[in-house]
Amino acid sequence: MPGKVERVAMKQTRRWVIKIGSALLTNNGQGLDCALMQQWVDQMVALREQGIEVLLVSSGAVAEGMTRLGWQTRPDSIHALQAAAAVGQMGLVQAWESRFQKHGLHTAQVLLTHDDLSDRTRYLNARSTLETLLRLGVIPVVNENDTVVTDEIRFGDNDTLAALVANLAVADRLVILTDQDGLYERDPRKDPDAPLIREAKANDPHLYQVAGGSGSGLGRGGMVTKVRAAELAARSGARTSICSGRQPAVLAAVAAGEAPGTTLLPDTSPVTARKQWLAAHLQMRGRLVIDDGAARRLRADGSSLLPVGVVRAEGDFSRGEVVACETEDGERVAIGLVNYDAAEAARIARHKSSDIQSVLGYTNEEELIHRDNMVVL
Numbered sequence: 001m002p003g004k005v006e007r008v009a010m011k012q013t014r015r016w017v018i019k020i021g022s023a024l025l026t027n028n029g030q031g032l033d034c035a036l037m038q039q040w041v042d043q044m045v046a047l048r049e050q051g052i053e054v055l056l057v058s059s060g061a062v063a064e065g066m067t068r069l070g071w072q073t074r075p076d077s078i079h080a081l082q083a084a085a086a087v088g089q090m091g092l093v094q095a096w097e098s099r100f101q102k103h104g105l106h107t108a109q110v111l112l113t114h115d116d117l118s119d120r121t122r123y124l125n126a127r128s129t130l131e132t133l134l135r136l137g138v139i140p141v142v143n144e145n146d147t148v149v150t151d152e153i154r155f156g157d158n159d160t161l162a163a164l165v166a167n168l169a170v171a172d173r174l175v176i177l178t179d180q181d182g183l184y185e186r187d188p189r190k191d192p193d194a195p196l197i198r199e200a201k202a203n204d205p206h207l208y209q210v211a212g213g214s215g216s217g218l219g220r221g222g223m224v225t226k227v228r229a230a231e232l233a234a235r236s237g238a239r240t241s242i243c244s245g246r247q248p249a250v251l252a253a254v255a256a257g258e259a260p261g262t263t264l265l266p267d268t269s270p271v272t273a274r275k276q277w278l279a280a281h282l283q284m285r286g287r288l289v290i291d292d293g294a295a296r297r298l299r300a301d302g303s304s305l306l307p308v309g310v311v312r313a314e315g316d317f318s319r320g321e322v323v324a325c326e327t328e329d330g331e332r333v334a335i336g337l338v339n340y341d342a343a344e345a346a347r348i349a350r351h352k353s354s355d356i357q358s359v360l361g362y363t364n365e366e367e368l369i370h371r372d373n374m375v376v377l
Contacts, residue, residue: 064088177245182261234266286315336374
């Protein structure tokens, strides 16, 4: 997605984004299916015990609000939808928190809009918050901020949001739990003999031809949005699993490599996909002139760029924008996403990372550019 680059975490831990749809969560509008939610929670806890970090993207706020308000059909009014989301969000968050608490785990509500993920500074802040929550052992429960968005509440969908979160967190797998077994070659409601697509490339145009519309009036997505989500997630190297959330131990089956449902594969690894995107699509907003020692470390060791190796900052760039790293002779060594704006970079240039707090009065990151957000040329 233009304007953003994801940090690839250099760790043994795997990271999954698990998205659960409205129809599944609310048993087709009958209210939150708490028994099924507990089964998913138990499975997510088991994933964590296997070393898999979990971020949950939960639909269901509007659907739960409709149930609480006694509405039978999804309203067309934006303000009515926002009211339903506000009412339903209370029950949804409480339901997830209480079920994870049975395992001694905390959850954190993270409400995002598309604007949050298109603005670089807010994007970086969201990423840092998610990373911190995961380090603390907290389960982020992410949803679109339906109480304040306007067009998104009508045209958005949490499949797309889940894919963007997978990019944001650099997850290696996106799991979309739905009320269908996966993606079929033909509509199984019309053709019971339609074959299930077990595996395909996420960017295969044929997938859009076979994907149908939304199966219920509760959610905003259908198989088309799930295919689109898989294509988005593939940009950062994540594979996508689309499978039935009602299948017993479905998450354990995915973790065991049994591949229930449909698996949509990326063409490239996370690092390759991310760095190809960074190198090809972003414009330079400025440059950091670096000394010879820093240039050698970037080229030979794949190190992050620390402020001590920066001679000066040039240009008018903001935190999260792309800058070039060049020697004093003008030779371009690398490009990357900078963690400080131009004025801040100028102030901390030639300083040790331990000095950033005293110079600026705060610390965003120890590095001016982290190696995971850099392409060495």
